[in-house]
Amino acid sequence: MYRIVSAEEALKVVKSNDRVYIQAAAAAPQVLVKALSARHEELRNVEVCQLHTEGVAPYANPELKDSFHVNSFFLEKM
Structure with missing residues (x-):
């Protein structure tokens, strides 16, 4: 069964x-992204992996x- 939670609750993990x-x-x-960033005072050394993102x-x-x-992550054609 699925339940809907707020972004803040989802990011508690x-x-x-x-x-x-x-x-x-x-x-x-x-x-x-905004909910994760808002937790910056309680988080340390979280690695954020990304390709090109917008926003x-x-x-x-x-x-x-x-x-x-x-x-x-960037790929270069050789």
């Missing part, structure tokens, strides 16, 4: 030192560097 993947391009879930990315702001580490 993320803990310090976890790795989180943000879906690419326009599919980046802005409500979840806001407050987790990438320099002042949140202790909370989030951004790992962007």
Whole structure:
């Protein structure tokens, strides 16, 4: 059985030192991105993995560097 929860409640599963993947391009879930970033004071060293994303990315702001580490994937054609 599924139940609907708020973004804030859904993001409670993320803990310090976890790795989180943000879906690419326009599919980046802005409500979840904002809810995750809002938890910056209680989170440390969360790795945020992403391709190209569109929209806001407050987790990438320099002042949140202790909370989030951004790992962007880029492929280069050789």
